[in-house]
Amino acid sequence: MMTSNRTLGIYVHIPFCLCKCLYCDFCSYTEQDGGVHSEYADAVIREIRQYAERARDYTVTSVYFGGGTPTLMPTTELSRILSAIGQSFALSPAAEITLEANPKTVDAEQMTALRQIGFNRISIGVQSLCNSELLALGRLHTAEEAIETLTLAMRHFPRVSADLMYGIPEQTAESFERTLLRTLDTGVTHLSLYGLILEEGTPLYQRRTHLTLPDEETEYAMYLRAAEILSARGFSHYEISNYAKRGKECQHNLRYWRAQEYMGFGIAAHSYFGGVRYGNGQDLSTYLKSEIFAPKVSETLSDADLRFEYIMLALRLAEGIEELDHRRRFDTDFWQTHRASLQKYVEGGYLKRENGRVFLSDAGMYIENAILADIL
Ligand code: SF4
CATH class of the missing domain: 3.20.20.70 (Aldolase class I)
Known part of the structure; x- marks a missing residue:
């Protein structure tokens, strides 16, 4: 192939x-x-x-x-x-x-x-x-x-x-x-x-x-x-x-975490493909009998969803958000948009902005949810 x-x-x-x-x-x-x-x-x-x-x-x-x-x-x-x-x-x-x-x-x-x-x-x-x-x-x-x-x-x-x-x-x-x-x-x-x-x-x-x-x-x-x-x-x-x-x-x-595509197979498996998130049901006997498979849940992500997921996932990674990539994907500047909320995390040692990237420190990763709630 x-x-x-x-x-x-x-x-x-x-x-x-x-x-x-x-x-x-x-x-x-x-x-x-x-x-x-x-x-x-x-x-x-x-x-x-x-x-x-x-x-x-x-x-x-x-x-x-x-x-x-x-x-x-x-x-x-x-x-x-x-x-x-x-x-x-x-x-x-x-x-x-x-x-x-x-x-x-x-x-x-x-x-x-x-x-x-x-x-x-x-x-x-x-x-x-x-x-x-x-x-x-x-x-x-x-x-x-x-x-x-x-x-x-x-x-x-x-x-x-x-x-x-x-x-x-x-x-x-x-x-x-x-x-x-x-x-x-x-x-x-x-x-x-x-x-x-x-x-x-x-x-x-x-x-x-x-x-x-x-x-x-x-x-x-x-x-x-x-x-x-x-x-x-x-x-x-x-x-x-x-x-x-x-x-x-x-x-x-x-x-x-990089919001790249994957397909999942088997019960309860999830996929992200072609801009759609979908997932299988959890019932084993239904799955075993299936000849044609159809997702139990399926969601086409809006631009706002895509941006939220991208930020949430990227901040989980030490590499963080690449500002250029964010601008390319969403046509907005991540730092300028969230600067007012982010500044205190930078001062507290939870967040860094270096070499075109915004990323969390070890301490920042531990409170990622709180930071996200604050900025999104
Ligand atoms: S019961 Fe759950 S946690 Fe335990 S081995 Fe199975 S999947 Fe893992």
Whole structure:
């Protein structure tokens, strides 16, 4: 297939998990057997084939299998989906191809097979390396199993990411720092760091009044300490929640933050293509039976929406807003338009304007929402 200058990212949602973590509001199913995996792969392949024609002129530069727990799906099924992507789209030979995994759901043999079928990056949901915190989150694995999986991943994949959390019940600044340092000792090349959010409807939310959560000040101290430690270890804080060794940034997620196009396949998957955002429904049995796929939600973005999203996403990144690019896209000057509201953040050390770019400092990233509310 010919390649072109227009690039695309592909997301595939694999909605299967061993059990539901207590804080999770992602779309995932815990009851499944081999038959469902195979049927699901068939449906995803049908959907891929249906949409591929629209992206005939695009080169796919990143593929991301997220979940759920993609490693619960047999490698043969993952391979069928990846092959369908390769056959239906112009997949760049240099594409970043990521798969999410959880400790205890993937062994050395499976990692070897995953590399062979084309995955070149793995992202592992660790969350904490303190067993009582893992228990509080309802995670199925222990700290030791997580380290084992990270160590194995480092032997098999050139790019390994770990997800960690702060703000976990009973977590202290010390236990968080221990988790971070032990994770870094495995040699991971990328780290995603999220504050725990108690989402309504989750078991953890229902128990919220009985939980001992770190207070806001402690959470902020964890966030700043992480930024300090990671910087000393050679990681750049390239996005609010993400840190990478040089050249190891997640190319797929960068597409989201740079407001570039992507197509999502599978239940609950979202897409942004041709100026339209659309997303699939969450019902597994409906999806499995579908012959023709139609988005459940779809929204054509107005100019004002596009500008809001662009600013909101760009400020998440350390590279921030390129003023020239903003003017080219929206025909207005970002700095002049928002100068009056932004000045106090510059004076407070939260925002910088240098070399034609406006970007947030570590402290500024932590309060991005407040800054956005102020200027937009
Ligand atoms: S492993 Fe991830 S997707 Fe699955 S239940 Fe836990 S948090 Fe949710």
